[in-house]
Amino acid sequence: MALIDRPLPKVRGAYAENAPLKDLVWYRAGGAADILFRPVDVEDLCAFMASKPADLLVTMIGVGSNMLIRDGGIAGVVIRLPAAFGKVDRIGDTRIRAGAAALDAAVARAAADAGIGGLEFLRGIPGTIGGALRMNAGCYGREMKDIFIEARAVNGKGQLVTLTPADMAFRYRHSAPEGLIYIDAVFEGVADAPDAIRARMESLVAQREAAQPIRSKTGGSTFTNPPGHKAWQLIDEAGCRGLAHGAAQVSEKHCNFLINNGDATAADIEALGEEVRARVKAKSGVQLEWEIKRLGRPQ
Numbered sequence: 001m002a003l004i005d006r007p008l009p010k011v012r013g014a015y016a017e018n019a020p021l022k023d024l025v026w027y028r029a030g031g032a033a034d035i036l037f038r039p040v041d042v043e044d045l046c047a048f049m050a051s052k053p054a055d056l057l058v059t060m061i062g063v064g065s066n067m068l069i070r071d072g073g074i075a076g077v078v079i080r081l082p083a084a085f086g087k088v089d090r091i092g093d094t095r096i097r098a099g100a101a102a103l104d105a106a107v108a109r110a111a112a113d114a115g116i117g118g119l120e121f122l123r124g125i126p127g128t129i130g131g132a133l134r135m136n137a138g139c140y141g142r143e144m145k146d147i148f149i150e151a152r153a154v155n156g157k158g159q160l161v162t163l164t165p166a167d168m169a170f171r172y173r174h175s176a177p178e179g180l181i182y183i184d185a186v187f188e189g190v191a192d193a194p195d196a197i198r199a200r201m202e203s204l205v206a207q208r209e210a211a212q213p214i215r216s217k218t219g220g221s222t223f224t225n226p227p228g229h230k231a232w233q234l235i236d237e238a239g240c241r242g243l244a245h246g247a248a249q250v251s252e253k254h255c256n257f258l259i260n261n262g263d264a265t266a267a268d269i270e271a272l273g274e275e276v277r278a279r280v281k282a283k284s285g286v287q288l289e290w291e292i293k294r295l296g297r298p299q
């Protein structure tokens, strides 16, 4: 039986029905998309958005490094941009244009090769530029808002729009626009020697390797840092380091990371996160808020 009861627009890209998403996200858990759509190019994406049924649910995923997809999967159409949306180009002496499907680390490397400093922090964030724009991703004191010049996106009517810094209204792990599909963005750095940039990048990578379980099946920081607090510290003080639920566990190495030690379900991971929130609230009175986007239907 078709999962969507109305015809979908004719596209040049591929639709896959009941498409497993588990292997597309870092947690390696969760259900299937009713439909997974991979547009061929921007025109294909615009055509889809312009002629899809108005009430069709559309969900974007990057590489799922900040996402927990529930076990019942995602209703409607999930869009994942293919490599064709991942071009990275230098513009002039200090700017880079990067496609939304480009990996942050690839953009950092391209900037270093081009002698453009200030984008090193991207080297350690395991997502795409699209996900980084949505999340105002950042680390070690820098975030997207510090390098952002403009982004292009497709809106719900299939039109291309350009976003300024004011439109993005970046704040901690958040940007304002809703319902847009980013396709690329321009970033600004400062001219610097490639070797000096690479050395700073390597030092950031080493710090991260030492402090975070980056080789595990995880979603990165689970909760945002509440004003005036570090989420990991509150979790530690509430006695949650190493706490487990099924095969889901609070990382021993960095306790704001939840990890899937094997075959944890998304329900295990979410239940563990809620248990941590309850224990932290009871211990310190602080309510942790999920940074990870939890999407889809429970089983």
Ligand SMILES: Cc1cc2nc3c(=O)[nH]c(=O)nc-3n(C[C@H](O)[C@H](O)[C@H](O)COP(=O)(O)OP(=O)(O)OC[C@H]3O[C@@H](n4cnc5c(N)ncnc54)[C@H](O)[C@@H]3O)c2cc1C
Residues within 6 Å of the ligand: 026, 059, 060, 061, 062, 063, 064, 065, 066, 067, 081, 100, 124, 125, 126, 127, 128, 129, 130, 131, 132, 133, 134, 135, 136, 137, 138, 139, 180, 181, 182, 183, 212, 213, 214, 218, 219, 220, 221, 293
């Ligand atoms: C080991 C590890 C370490 C991490 N360290 C950091 C860190 O230091 N700093 C940090 O900020 N984050 C960190 N993260 C979290 C994560 O990498 C970032 O939030 C990243 O920006 C998410 O990108 P993504 O492509 O994986 O997005 P996804 O997780 O796939 O999606 C995240 C959100 O972005 C939206 N989205 C994705 N692509 C698009 C698009 N093209 N258009 C519109 N919306 C889109 C999705 O709908 C969703 O709402 C870490 C994660 C892991 C697993």
